[in-house]
Amino acid sequence: MIPKLEWLEAKLRKMQNREEYIPKYTPETVAKQLGIHEEEIIRLDKNENLFLSKSFFSGILKELAEELDPRFYPQKEKSTLIHELMEYLDLPSESIILGNGSDELIETIVRFFLGSNEEAISITPTFTMYQIIVTNQGNTFIDASLNDDFSLDVDGLLSKTSSKTRLCFICSPNNPTGNQFNFESIKQLLDKFRGIVIIDEAYVEYAPYSVRERITEYDNLIVLRTFSKAFGLAGLRIGYGLAHPKIASALKKLQLPFNINTFSLQLAIKLLDKREIVRTSITRLKTERERFYKKLTKIPGVKAFPSNANFLLVTTEKDTNMMCDKLMNHGILVRNLENILHLGRCLRVTVGLPEMNNKFLNIMTELCCS
Template structure:
């Protein structure tokens, strides 16, 4: 079973974990897209490899993908930077704008990559909590800016809270923040809008995107950002390794942008399944699921964190254990999976939340 290693690795402490055998595993911990048929992706990869000469560096392929992404987002190719996954793009941004002693600001909770990218530059990251409804505390964010503050990182829709921030709030921050504003839109295709058009008005805005989520290419490590042409030129310079993205990934990126109908159908199914999943989670006694504009759902349980997590593992359901978020305890993140995966999660969660016993704190 392909998910056997993923299930077993790191979970040896869970007593009673059964051998998988022919059982299916609901792998719902990494926000992967299972709705684009693997066979169709294999077809696109085969087409991309048809006349490939691996002896050549991927110069033309990168330019071609920049053009295709530009068509997709409505910008010229010189406003596009392609990277080895969205994480590598974020790392480049931190490398360009931050140095030792500088400061960056982000929200909490949010994607952990910002902390990592900032720490590599030996800069300080200031984290500002979201409001209890997961909205931005705009005034608090701006109040944390100092003369040493260079970058503001926002994830919208946000991971792990799954909500999309108000465009007026983001626009106000871009206008008011005394530095670069990075908006990570890894999950934007599942949401209502993009802030990318604001780049035409605001030179300090960088929007980061990925092919890992909506496009189902997590294994190919392909991401990009959209920004002012001068910023793109700088990000393509000394902070970048030459030819950091391989030819196969670049070519497949072009192919899937030429076949957007595949992605659009997957998005339609994910949105529909997401609503069913939210309704089912909220029907379970002792569970609350929060609204989502992503391909995952955040939920909390009255039962202790480890009790629920280990119970799900024993039923071959893998979710992301989050812990406490603001005033909400025992929080989990689950990918919107295929219908059978989500049904398996719901059944296992019902059983976990109906079991008696267990302690009253999160670390039992």
């Protein structure tokens, strides 16, 4: 029985309109509905990595199962991973901060930089977690529209900021449009915005360039990266941030001591050691991305946009709810975005293995030509 306390009731009431993150469907529920095995579901909805095989990970996981002792708290693994990242990125270890996924780092950044009445800004459309985290903390979130060609409207964005705007989140390559912003526009933001610019590079391994080395030039820049995409560890939750050592150090003081488990840390360390395999898988994805893009643009009524990430933004003339339902009936999951900017009827589709994409292409062709 919850005690009848006024303050407690007020706090619970405040949460009544918020929503817990519960997926509408899972591969498991869809598989059950279709009477097929979960492994047969083609997951093109969450930009996960389908190019590193499960058997590749099984081998590393078996090695780790022998080596690890789960009875103990993580000890040196965090500093070992930071050391490995230092070599991989060619940046000082003091500039690197680890998080339980980059989501956790977004939350730490918001907690640290936004006091009461302070604001954050981002672009629209983009990754929705920036808005969710900022508003969950009770702060104001402002969005500034991209140009119709998906480029950054720096002046438009700056005109929406005020003396209370502390943070500016830019996802580049941007989820869901897929394009990477040119450095000239990012540089303008870094020079003109009187706050911290966070460049979320979750998909940067699939893109032409990174801004990571600019942290030595711009003290107001934080770069976010993740092991969830190109490194295939979405389920193990490891992200990292790159920033001026003073900012990285301040953020580290807000973190819980054992925020990442030993297993995830060790797996990331092993994966950095096998980075050639990861690199090869990125090259394969990029080749497939071009093929997939070209095939999609040939379907009547379908438009696909060039991508610097591991997914494609696609528009169709057909209703996207109907499309998603029909695809799901064939065991294929994609993300329904409906309308974004001037575009109606958008889907976001992860670049899967060729056989997965072919199945998707066949069904799309059938649906669009009917």
